[in-house]
Amino acid sequence: xxxxxxxxxxxxxxxxxxxxxxxxxxxxxxxxxxxxxxxxxxxxxxxxxxxxxxxxxxxxxxxxxxxxxxxxxxxxxxxxxxxxxxxxxxxxxxxxxxxxxxxxxxxxxxxxxxxxxxxxxxxxxxxxxxxxxxxxxxxxxxxxxxxxxxxxxxxxxxxxxxxxxxxxxxxxxxxxxxxxxxxxxxxxxxxxxxxxxxxxxxxxxxxxxxxxxxxxxxxxxxxxxxxxxxxxxxxxxxxxxxxxxxxxxxxxxxxxxxxxxxxxxxxxxxxxxxxxxxxxxxxxxxxxxxxxxxxxxxxxxxxxxxxxxxxxxxxxxxxxxxxx
Numbered sequence: 526x527x528x529x530x531x532x533x534x535x536x537x538x539x540x541x542x543x544x545x546x547x548x549x550x551x552x553x554x555x556x557x558x559x560x561x562x563x564x565x566x567x568x569x570x571x572x573x574x575x576x577x578x579x580x581x582x583x584x585x586x587x588x589x590x591x592x593x594x595x596x597x598x599x600x601x602x603x604x605x606x607x608x609x610x611x612x613x614x615x616x617x618x619x620x621x622x623x624x625x626x627x628x629x630x631x632x633x634x635x636x637x638x639x640x641x642x643x644x645x646x647x648x649x650x651x652x653x654x655x656x657x658x659x660x661x662x663x664x665x666x667x668x669x670x671x672x673x674x675x676x677x678x679x680x681x682x683x684x685x686x687x688x689x690x691x692x693x694x695x696x697x698x699x700x701x702x703x704x705x706x707x708x709x710x711x712x713x714x715x716x717x718x719x720x721x722x723x724x725x726x727x728x729x730x731x732x733x734x735x736x737x738x739x740x741x742x743x744x745x746x747x748x749x750x751x752x753x754x755x756x757x758x759x760x761x762x763x764x765x766x767x768x769x770x771x772x773x774x775x776x777x778x779x780x781x782x783x784x785x786x787x788x789x790x791x792x793x794x795x796x797x798x799x800x801x802x803x804x805x806x807x808x809x810x811x812x813x814x815x816x817x818x819x820x821x822x823x824x825x826x827x828x829x830x831x832x833x834x835x836x837x838x839x840x841x842x843x844x845x846x847x848x849x
Contacts, residue, residue: 551612551790556587559615562601562622563684564594564712568733568814572647572778573617575810579801580794594711597687597848598622599634606640610783612790616641618779620837621688623830628838629687630848637834642791643826644780645798648816651751652693652776654764655735656727657720658745665748665767668727669701680706682716682728686848689776690716692837693729693750695846700769707846720744731776732757732815750774757815778816779826795823 557580561573570592577588593601602622608614616622623637654665660678662668672679681698683691686709698705708725710716713734719725721743729750738744748767749755751774764772780798782791801807802820811818841847 551787552584552586555613556589557584557613557615559588559590559617560601560605561590561592561617562594562598562619563592564714565592566734567684567713568650568731568776568816569598569617569619569778571733571814572811575807576647576780576798576801579804579807580797583797583800595685597626597629597685597691597709599626599630599687602626602637603634605781605783606635608783610642610785610787612782612786612794614783615644615794616781618781619689620776620833621685621691623779623781624833625689625692625837625841626687627834628841629692629846638830640784641781642784642786643823643830644782644791645795645823646819646821646826646829647778647780647798647802648811648818649775649777650731650733650814650816651749651755652689652729652774653732653735653749653758653761654697654727654729654747655717655720655739655744656747657723658742659723660726662747663745665762665764665769668747669703672701672703672705672726678726679703680708680725680727682708682710682720682725684713684716684730685709685711689774690729690731692840692846693774696772696774696840697729697764697769699843700772717744736814755815757813777819777829779829791823 559573559577561570563569573590577590581588593604598621605614605616626633627637656662662671681694694707713730716728717738720728721738735744739746746761748762748764750764799820802818808818
């Protein structure tokens with residue numbers, strides 16, 4: 526009889542440990558961790574903290590945002606890829622972590638497709654070309670002339686190796702026919718500080734993170750990387766309008782969970798994120814920072830990745846960029 530009781534107890538425990546059982550008790554068991562793979566203050570961090578606050582309200586559970594920067598978002602991505610698929614770990618993914626890194630890094634410690642469950646596409650956002658206002662250039666053409674004249678100033682910063690801002694710089698170098706030195710930082714804020722102080726000549730980054738320094742006059746905006754001008758800065762030309770033919774790109778922000786997170790949890794997260802993105806509090810905030818709010822399904826995010834990974838693979842190969 527004791528043996529039978531032990532067998533029944535073991536079976537009951539195993540049943541409670543099934544994905545369906547975990548999904549039923551979620552999110553009551555413990556706080557949810559939302560991992561941001563870049564430093565505080567950048568676009569991914571802003572999105573994470575904004576959505577984290579709304580998810581906390583909707584799920585009635587604490588959501589803790591943790592920044593794990595480095596390797597173009599790879600350190601944070603690798604951490605989440607190895608996390609338990611129980612709905613208590615979320616990831617603020619980007620075009621870098623889930624499209625570019627797959628071809629840029631020779632030894633990537635995670636698989637952007639096999640190791641993650643797509644949850645929701647949050648927004649598209651433009652990158653912009655930024656320079657130190659003290660170098661005296663007022664257009665893309667003047668920047669190119671400046672770089673041609675000053676060989677020791679042929680430097681550009683990025684928020685990390687493998688990010689879209691890194692690849693934008695490599696694309697720019699290829700299209701203008703100059704060899705430029707890439708300086709990678711662990712996130713946007715320190716990179717912008719060094720550009721604004723003249724330590725590095727220019728950088729591409731997202732409009733969201735650049736706004737405070739632009740408004741303070743510490744950075745100068747020369748162009749946007751999208752195919753069309755943006756509402757947030759309608760007088761700023763596109764890179765193609767500024768004379769760099771063939772230059773067009775947009776970044777994106779999304780939310781992921783570890784692979785095999787129960788489907789009911791993914792669906793609930795997607796529903797709550799889409800609901801949050803429709804509130805004026807969130808949509809106006811993100812739109813005010815230059816983002817095009819989306820809020821699609823997990824399947825739409827997976828389809829976007831299926832298009833973007835090979836596209837960026839071709840760009841990485843053409844540029845010759847690589848990272849270890």
